[in-house]
Amino acid sequence: MPDPKSQSTTSLPKKLGIKEDAVVALISCPPGFARELGKLPASVEVRSNARGRADVIVFFATRRAELARRMPGFRRSLAEGGSLWVAWPKRTSGVATDLTFEPVQEIGLEAGLSDGRVCAINGHWS
Template sequence: MRAALAASPSDAPVVPRSSSGYSGTPLWTKLGAKPERTLLVVGAPASFEAQLATLPEGVVLANRAGAAFDLGLCFCASRRELERRWSKLVPKLASGGALWIAWPKQVSGVATDLNGDEVRAFGLEQGLVDTKVCAIDATWSGLRFQRRRS
């Protein structure tokens, strides 16, 4: 046993290079981005632009909620941003659509007064339901909201 513990492995472990986060699933698959659907991205940090280059072909990208959208990804670093952006985005959320709210992880070093529990409580108070959570990247977590089914 001591000999086994003292011996070091001959090869370093193979770590795959991927932008898919912890699960191995590509971000856009986790979020539900599909061809012929409009993806609205609001408040994204500059570091997120590289992720946008990996969008599936056929996804229509928008950065303003001028019309209805099928899928939204809204980055909010504060409760104030969440409230302000929510009031503008939810009325334009298409029937059957989803709005992801992203907030900084506590370990990210980004100043925030939000966490997952607060984002969930806010969305529920506003009449939507949370249906999924995911890691957006090393800095941001996301929670998906949809309208309640009748």
């Protein structure tokens, strides 16, 4: 049984920095992820692409090459002060991937982004 002390009580939208009136882009999400986010703050606009400006972008990546290819576009789409979250499959997820924290961080830094926070998205994605 999981240790209740190790379970965060902070909602996923709060962890991701989703605030009232934000534009949120959810890219390549697994089925059911939008529902998993739960209740969002008031007047949040959710998109399935990063066209235009977004305050928060959440991109689910499985391949390093795809992340490197898409990172510059995500950077351009971020609103000033915005956040880009890259989720990759946990090793225990059974999803084939060549990503771990280190290449995600490296690709982001090469694109001119700073590394900040890390959070668990769910049982399958970091």
